Amino acid sequence: xxxxxxxxxxxxxxxxxxxxxxxxxxxxxxxxxxxxxxxxxxxxxxxxxxxxxxxxxxxxxxxxxxxxxxxxxxxxxxxxxxxxxxxxxxxxxxxxxxxxxxxxxxxxxxxxxxxxxxxxxxxxxxxxxxxxxxxxxxxxxxxxxxxxxxxxxxxxxxxxxxxxxxxxxxxxxxxxxxxxxxxxxxxxxxxxxxxxxxxxxxxxxxxxxxxxxxxxxxxxxxxxxxxxxxxxxxxx
Amino acid sequence: xxxxxxxxxxxxxxxxxxxxxxxxxxxxxxxxxxxxxxxxxxxxxxxxxxxxxxxxxxxxxxxxxxxxxxxxxxxxxxxxxxxxxxxxxxxxxxxxxxxxxxxxxxxxxxxxxxxxxxxxxxxxxxxxxxxxxxxxxxxxxxxxxxxxxxxxxxxxxxxxxxxxxxxxxxxxxxxxxxxxxxxxxxxxxxxxxxxxxxxxxxxxxxxxxxxxxxxxxxxxxxxxxxxxxxxxxxxxxxxxxxxxxxxxxxxxxxxxxxxxxxxxxxxxxxxxxxxxxxxxxxxxxxxxxxxxxxxxxxxxxxxxxxxxxxxxxxxxxxxxxxxxxxxxxxxxxxxxxxxxxxxxxxxxxxxxxxxxxxxxxxxxxxxxxxxxxxxxxxxxxxxxxxxxxxxxxxxxxxxxxxxxxxxxxxxxxxxxxxxxxxxxxxxxxxxxxxxxxx
Numbered sequence: 001x002x003x004x005x006x007x008x009x010x011x012x013x014x015x016x017x018x019x020x021x022x023x024x025x026x027x028x029x030x031x032x033x034x035x036x037x038x039x040x041x042x043x044x045x046x047x048x049x050x051x052x053x054x055x056x057x058x059x060x061x062x063x064x065x066x067x068x069x070x071x072x073x074x075x076x077x078x079x080x081x082x083x084x085x086x087x088x089x090x091x092x093x094x095x096x097x098x099x100x101x102x103x104x105x106x107x108x109x110x111x112x113x114x115x116x117x118x119x120x121x122x123x124x125x126x127x128x129x130x131x132x133x134x135x136x137x138x139x140x141x142x143x144x145x146x147x148x149x150x151x152x153x154x155x156x157x158x159x160x161x162x163x164x165x166x167x168x169x170x171x172x173x174x175x176x177x178x179x180x181x182x183x184x185x186x187x188x189x190x191x192x193x194x195x196x197x198x199x200x201x202x203x204x205x206x207x208x209x210x211x212x213x214x215x216x217x218x219x220x221x222x223x224x225x226x227x228x229x230x231x232x233x234x235x236x
Numbered sequence: 237x238x239x240x241x242x243x244x245x246x247x248x249x250x251x252x253x254x255x256x257x258x259x260x261x262x263x264x265x266x267x268x269x270x271x272x273x274x275x276x277x278x279x280x281x282x283x284x285x286x287x288x289x290x291x292x293x294x295x296x297x298x299x300x301x302x303x304x305x306x307x308x309x310x311x312x313x314x315x316x317x318x319x320x321x322x323x324x325x326x327x328x329x330x331x332x333x334x335x336x337x338x339x340x341x342x343x344x345x346x347x348x349x350x351x352x353x354x355x356x357x358x359x360x361x362x363x364x365x366x367x368x369x370x371x372x373x374x375x376x377x378x379x380x381x382x383x384x385x386x387x388x389x390x391x392x393x394x395x396x397x398x399x400x401x402x403x404x405x406x407x408x409x410x411x412x413x414x415x416x417x418x419x420x421x422x423x424x425x426x427x428x429x430x431x432x433x434x435x436x437x438x439x440x441x442x443x444x445x446x447x448x449x450x451x452x453x454x455x456x457x458x459x460x461x462x463x464x465x466x467x468x469x470x471x472x473x474x475x476x477x478x479x480x481x482x483x484x485x486x487x488x489x490x491x492x493x494x495x496x497x498x499x500x501x502x503x504x505x506x507x508x509x510x511x512x513x514x515x516x517x518x519x520x521x522x523x524x525x526x527x528x529x530x531x532x533x534x535x536x537x538x539x540x541x542x543x544x545x546x547x548x549x550x551x552x553x554x555x556x557x558x559x560x561x562x563x564x565x566x567x568x569x570x571x572x573x574x575x576x577x578x579x580x581x582x583x584x585x586x587x588x589x590x591x592x593x594x595x596x597x598x599x600x601x602x603x604x605x606x607x608x609x610x611x612x613x614x615x616x617x618x619x620x621x622x623x624x625x626x627x628x629x630x631x632x633x634x635x636x637x638x639x640x641x642x643x644x645x646x647x648x649x650x651x652x653x654x655x656x657x658x659x660x661x662x663x664x665x666x667x668x669x670x671x672x673x674x
Contacts, residue, residue, distance in 0.1 A: 012483050018490040056479070082482035083519075104486035104512055106505065107493040155533040155563030158542055158572075205545060209538055211560050 004049035036060040055081040174233040180226040265403035283341035320380040421445030529567040537562035558593030574647035577640040582606035603668035610659040
């Protein structure tokens with residue numbers, strides 16, 4: 001298997017060089033670009049496995065570029081932004097970016113995110129796992145593109161990335177037991193904040209979040225095996 | 237700039253108009269009162285006694301020689317009437333109201349007096365109302381007389397005094413009301429000036445009222461606009477600097493990864509993290525005013541619990557106490573940051589931290605309590621000011637710019653709520669965001 005090709009779009013020359021070096025040292029092939037025309041040239045130079053895109057570029061903004069790329073291409077995109085604000089993050093993810101990396105970032109975080117997105121990209125290449133639409137179960141609704149859990153009365157329950165991924169894993173296999181090891185394996189695709197959280201802690205938090213007045217959450221423990229969502233799921 | 241929607245009367249003009257109005261009304265009221273005095277009637281026997289006395293006096297004085305007349309007149313003075321004579325006409329007190337009705341009563345008894353140019357007036361209206369009068373003797377001399385006792389029915393009794401007071405009081409009330417009306421825009425302006433700078437959006441003050449006040453309001457609005465623009469420009473500049481600083485920080489961060497010494501690399505990484513946190517708090521503070529975030533329904537209990545979880549994950553003793561679910565329409569990320577700031581503060585100063593969500597009838601309280609040293613009571617208000625650090629002797633002990641509580645206070649105010657800081661009776665500090673319900 002050949003090394004993945006990453007197209008890096010970053011206008012600051014020094015940061016571009018440093019990021020390129022960090023990626024190369026971890027075994028990735030990097031095609032650096034400083035602006036929109038260079039990015040399009042990089043896209044045409046050959047297949048690209050991942051685009052690392054700075055939001056604040058001179059001329060065409062990264063958000064606009066993301067929109068343009070998505071019109072023709074489903075290549076994974078990670079946004080890089082100096083604005084740590086929630087709104088930017090949500091806009092980026094809604095436009096079809098796969099992840100979001102806030103400046104300043106370290107080599108470890110950069111590589112972890114790149115690896116996680118590439119890995120997820122590979123999983124999603126399989127049919128039926130594309131992150132689209134809404135899932136409903138019990139009195140809850142999960143929006144996959146917005147990565148949000150909503151109650152029957154419309155209130156948003158905030159989930160961490162790890163909690164959300166775990167919930168989606170459970171929702172993907174309703175009324176079937178999922179082995180604990182499998183959940184641990186699935187949770188590895190999201191890094192780095194989730195790796196040190198044990199699945200059991202995440203499950204207990206999900207249970208608290210999914211509890212409703214007097215009723216326990218619809219997640220049951222199958223002793224010695226794993227966990228199961230014991231209600232049906234409707235997909236829209 | 238001095239064109240207004242319609243021409244307005246100036247402040248002085250208005251006050252003048254108010255005074256004019258009160259004077260006119262007072263004048264009218266007094267006239268009416270005096271008009272009524274002419275209608276005053278006395279008891280029948282009173283009129284008859286006066287009529288008879290006057291007929292006798294006229295007869296006696298006319299018969300006497302000019303030199304004797306004063307003496308005769310004095311002789312006619314009884315305990316009821318004082319009588320005097322003068323060779324020429326002595327005018328009656330001018331401001332006393334005439335008594336037309338009483339004159340008719342007297343003339344009814346002695347029609348002969350009509351030829352004598354009888355004039356009656358009410359002197360000193362009030363408690364001791366007396367009737368004074370004069371009468372021509374036909375040869376150019378005049379007889380003066382007055383009652384010595386208050387005349388029944390002519391007393392300006394308390395009822396009449398009240399009657400006279402009513403217009404005065406009404407005028408006072410009317411004048412006060414009109415002046416208040418005139419000065420109301422001034423009060424609105426004062427309120428707006430008070431409000432200015434509290435961090436909330438301020439709409440321009442409505443331009444109304446007298447032209448002087450309009451000019452002040454216009455000037456105030458323009459000043460407010462200039463200050464807002466100036467602050468906006470500075471905020472944008474600072475925010476841009478903040479964002480731009482993150483690129484060199486990112487370079488530094490990546491370069492730090494190349495350092496071989498673990499200790500050195502970790503401490504540099506930590507410093508970079510602190511700088512980034514400072515930039516983040518600065519951006520949060522600056523971004524607060526132009527916050528484009530719109531309220532949405534979120535589970536605030538879950539949010540508070542999750543923040544406690546996150547701190548617990550980082551190895552701190554932070555627990556959550558409250559309901560599992562409680563939905564509220566708020567600007568989620570700014571409130572999340574506010575609660576996060578309170579938790580960070582509590583961790584900074586205390587060891588055991590409790591995040592509580594409490595429901596009251598009309599409000600919801602998100603409180604963060606620690607077991608730290610608390611804040612001196614006289615500094616409780618000051619710590620919410622931006623860039624304030626309490627302990628000047630240890631300025632670098634705490635990370636950040638001292639914006640944490642200022643950001644929390646603003647986030648709470650943006651929801652129509654408030655930040656309440658208290659030292660707990662049992663020791664430690666309690667910071668509570670109180671939000672109005674629904």
